[in-house]
Amino acid sequence: MIKQLRISNFLTINNEDIDFNQGFSVFTGETGAGKSILIEALSVVLGAPANESLIKIGNTESFVEGQFELSEENSKKFEDLTLGETSVTVFRRISTNKPNIIRVNQQTCSLKKLKELSSALCQVVNQHEQLELFDRNFQLDLVDAYAALEINEPLSNYKYSFQKWQDVRKKMASIGSSKEAIVKKIDFLDFQINEIESYSFEDNEEGLLDNRLKELNNLDTLKGNLRDSQSKASSAYSQLVAVENSLDTLAQSGFISEEINDYVKTAMVSLEETQNLFSKKSYELMQVDESDLERIEERVKLIFDTKSKYHCKTLIDLARFKESLIEKRRSYDGRLNDYNLFEREKAELESEMLTQQQVLFGIRSKAIDSFQNKIKVDLLNLEFQFVETCFDVSLDEGKFDKNAGMSCNFLISTLPGHQVKELSSVLSGGEISRLLLSIHKVVQGVSGKSVLVFDEIDTGIGGVTAKKMGEMMRNLSKNCQILAVTHLPQIAAQSEHHFLVKKEVSETDFSTSIKTLSKTEKEDEYLRMNGHIDFAAVRR
Numbered sequence: 001m002i003k004q005l006r007i008s009n010f011l012t013i014n015n016e017d018i019d020f021n022q023g024f025s026v027f028t029g030e031t032g033a034g035k036s037i038l039i040e041a042l043s044v045v046l047g048a049p050a051n052e053s054l055i056k057i058g059n060t061e062s063f064v065e066g067q068f069e070l071s072e073e074n075s076k077k078f079e080d081l082t083l084g085e086t087s088v089t090v091f092r093r094i095s096t097n098k099p100n101i102i103r104v105n106q107q108t109c110s111l112k113k114l115k116e117l118s119s120a121l122c123q124v125v126n127q128h129e130q131l132e133l134f135d136r137n138f139q140l141d142l143v144d145a146y147a148a149l150e151i152n153e154p155l156s157n158y159k160y161s162f163q164k165w166q167d168v169r170k171k172m173a174s175i176g177s178s179k180e181a182i183v184k185k186i187d188f189l190d191f192q193i194n195e196i197e198s199y200s201f202e203d204n205e206e207g208l209l210d211n212r213l214k215e216l217n218n219l220d221t222l223k224g225n226l227r228d229s230q231s232k233a234s235s236a237y238s239q240l241v242a243v244e245n246s247l248d249t250l251a252q253s254g255f256i257s258e259e260i261n262d263y264v265k266t267a268m269v270s271l272e273e274t275q276n277l278f279s280k281k282s283y284e285l286m287q288v289d290e291s292d293l294e295r296i297e298e299r300v301k302l303i304f305d306t307k308s309k310y311h312c313k314t315l316i317d318l319a320r321f322k323e324s325l326i327e328k329r330r331s332y333d334g335r336l337n338d339y340n341l342f343e344r345e346k347a348e349l350e351s352e353m354l355t356q357q358q359v360l361f362g363i364r365s366k367a368i369d370s371f372q373n374k375i376k377v378d379l380l381n382l383e384f385q386f387v388e389t390c391f392d393v394s395l396d397e398g399k400f401d402k403n404a405g406m407s408c409n410f411l412i413s414t415l416p417g418h419q420v421k422e423l424s425s426v427l428s429g430g431e432i433s434r435l436l437l438s439i440h441k442v443v444q445g446v447s448g449k450s451v452l453v454f455d456e457i458d459t460g461i462g463g464v465t466a467k468k469m470g471e472m473m474r475n476l477s478k479n480c481q482i483l484a485v486t487h488l489p490q491i492a493a494q495s496e497h498h499f500l501v502k503k504e505v506s507e508t509d510f511s512t513s514i515k516t517l518s519k520t521e522k523e524d525e526y527l528r529m530n531g532h533i534d535f536a537a538v539r540r
Contacts, residue, residue, distance in 0.1 A: 029501035034512030147367035430460030470494030
């Protein structure tokens with residue numbers, strides 16, 4: 001339960017310390033007095049967004065502080081902050097020139113953590129929630145709140161699997177390509193690599209082919225030069241033979257030495273070897289075919305076209321480019337392996353979630369039948385003359401979202417012989433208020449929230465219906481603390497504790513004050529709420 005709410009420089013409130021008790025408390029006052037400001041201050045304590053616009057004009061900072069008494073179950077949720085204490089104090093400071101502060105039991109706390117903790121303490125039910133009641137996702141949340149004891153663990157398991165599934169999908173998306181695109185890219189890289197490798201280019205092949213082309217293009221000249229060289233070599237050999245013969249005569253006369261004769265014989269041997277080489281070259285030239293020239297030219301063109309295709313200047317550049325393709329291939333192999341791994345993990349999670357879907361669908365289907373039956377009974381007690389409901393939960397099997405592929409649809413009829421329809425097309429504002437109160441009464445029976453705050457949910461009702469709503473709130477307050485902002489004396493009269501919210505206006509200021517009413521002051525307030533002004537005369 002909430003024990004105390006302290007408010008300073010918050011909107012139109014200067015300084016107020018409000019002490020609460022267990023049971024049913026109401027806040028009343030003229031329209032515009034600031035009753036909703038009180039609820040807004042409590043909402044800030046519970047984690048609602050807060051900024052400088054909430055600071056009372058003329059001040060630089062504001063604070064709100066709420067002290068809560070914890071149940072045994074809630075004590076476990078707060079044990080890291082309470083250190084064994086049975087109460088928790090939430091403090092929030094909003095400032096124009098300092099950082100905003102959130103503290104829970106003097107320990108700094110994040111807004112996200114505060115919201116998680118406060119959701120177990122208190123729930124504010126307001127007119128905005130009446131609009132939410134038409135939303136199918138919100139309807140499903142209500143069913144889950146009713147089935148909390150049974151559904152919390154399997155729903156938590158599903159949400160864990162769903163989060164992992166989303167993470168895997170993000171990882172797959174981070175690869176940047178679909179599996180089909182990766183396979184296509186690998187096939188293309190393989191084609192390029194295989195094409196380059198199939199040509200078996202050598203780094204120095206261009207130079208060799210260029211020289212060979214020059215030889216082939218000058219084939220006739222080469223043949224002529226070779227024949228001329230062979231002729232001259234043959235002539236030189238004949239002359240050396242003649243020289244050798246003449247040297248024999250000179251050698252016999254002793255005029256020259258044998259050494260000179262040896263030089264001549266060596267030259268003759270060299271000429272013989274030269275003639276042999278000339279003969280081989282001549283044979284090679286005789287074997288050259290025009291088709292050799294065509295093949296070499298085709299090879300040269302192939303090299304040129306391949307270099308142009310892959311934007312390379314030389315065969316060395318082409319070899320380097322091929323290595324880069326191989327490296328890319330390895331990279332895409334890694335991507336494909338990762339994708340296959342994620343794909344398997346995704347499939348396993350989907351199989352797991354399909355099973356979890358069926359479990360959740362069974363729990364929700366069972367819960368919604370009991371849920372609507374209890375609400376139907378309450379609505380009849382709240383002066384509905386006739387009620388027929390059809391609360392349904394549907395499953396889109398294989399659809400994975402935060403609701404496990406399920407949605408609710410609350411249908412109702414309040415007239416005999418009329419078909420059940422969407423809530424928004426059947427219920428008036430007062431009927432929606434009664435339905436909302438009934439829902440929270442039913443849900444509270446299993447949710448165990450320690451505080452429920454009703455902010456003017458009695459719109460559109462009055463008379464006996466209002467009295468019965470007040471009675472329902474009072475009965476509900478036996479199990480949890482109830483705070484209600486109301487304009488109806490029938491509801492206020494059912495309360496155990498009554499606070500009057502007043503606006504006080506001076507020439508320089510406008511402020512809101514909250515006062516706890518005595519028994520006599522309560523009676524005067526009931527008369528005011530009924531339209532009486534002279535309270536003393538009325539009492540006489």
